[in-house]
């Protein structure tokens with residue numbers, strides 16, 4: 001099922017009155033039940049593209065559709081609502097709150113969701129903690145965790161509100177091989193449960209987890225055949 005679509009997408013930045021073209025004529029569909037990998041050199045625009053899909057940034061020209069709805073027409077409040085309901089971001093630098101425990105970090109996004117009350121929030125949090133295998137680290141603070149554990153907290157947090165679209169920016173960039181495998185096991189099970197998973201990476205080693213590899217080069221996005 002088609003989930004995300006970009007049509008004739010352009011992105012430019014103006015810096016010191018100079019125009020930099022980052023994305024040029026992007027046309028792409030992202031479907032459910034697939035893991036997409038966006039590869040490309042540093043500075044190619046991968047993070048920019050991911051932020052646009054996640055509605056944190058917007059296209060200069062062209063259209064973005066999520067579930068068939070033209071997102072380019074939404075205001076900031078509507079976009080924030082859409083993000084909460086549909087999008088889970090896994091950032092490269094985790095963005096955990098260092099003054100909160102594992103449990104509190106994972107629970108935090110649930111407070112803005114009217115669906116939950118105190119009891120169900122707690123149940124949902126416990127389930128998420130179990131999913132990323134951190135039950136024995138519940139009361140730990142981020143600084144008491146390894147990089148891999150912190151990344152798993154970030155994943156649980158991103159999945160708290162059951163998003164259909166999971167966006168991950170170099171999710172295993174700072175991790176060893178064992179943790180990398182664990183993270184992709186989670187992403188694969190999300191894929192198999194009907195999610196649309198889009199991962200930005202520059203690591204050749206993780207390409208094997210992709211169903212479709214897209215290469216971003218000179219502003220263009222192409223399917224990578226090899």
Ligand SMILES: Nc1ncnc2c1ncn2[C@@H]1O[C@H](COP(=O)(O)OP(=O)(O)O)[C@@H](O)[C@H]1O
Nearest residue numbers: 013015022040041042043044045046047048049
């Ligand atoms: N807010 C911004 N203003 C101006 N230029 C930016 C901004 N964000 C990113 N860029 C530039 O856009 C290009 C692509 O950046 P990015 O999407 O972060 O690339 P990647 O993630 O592939 O390394 C870079 O040259 C970067 O300097």
Ligand SMILES: [Mg+2]
Nearest residue numbers: 046047048169
């Ligand atoms: Mg980047």
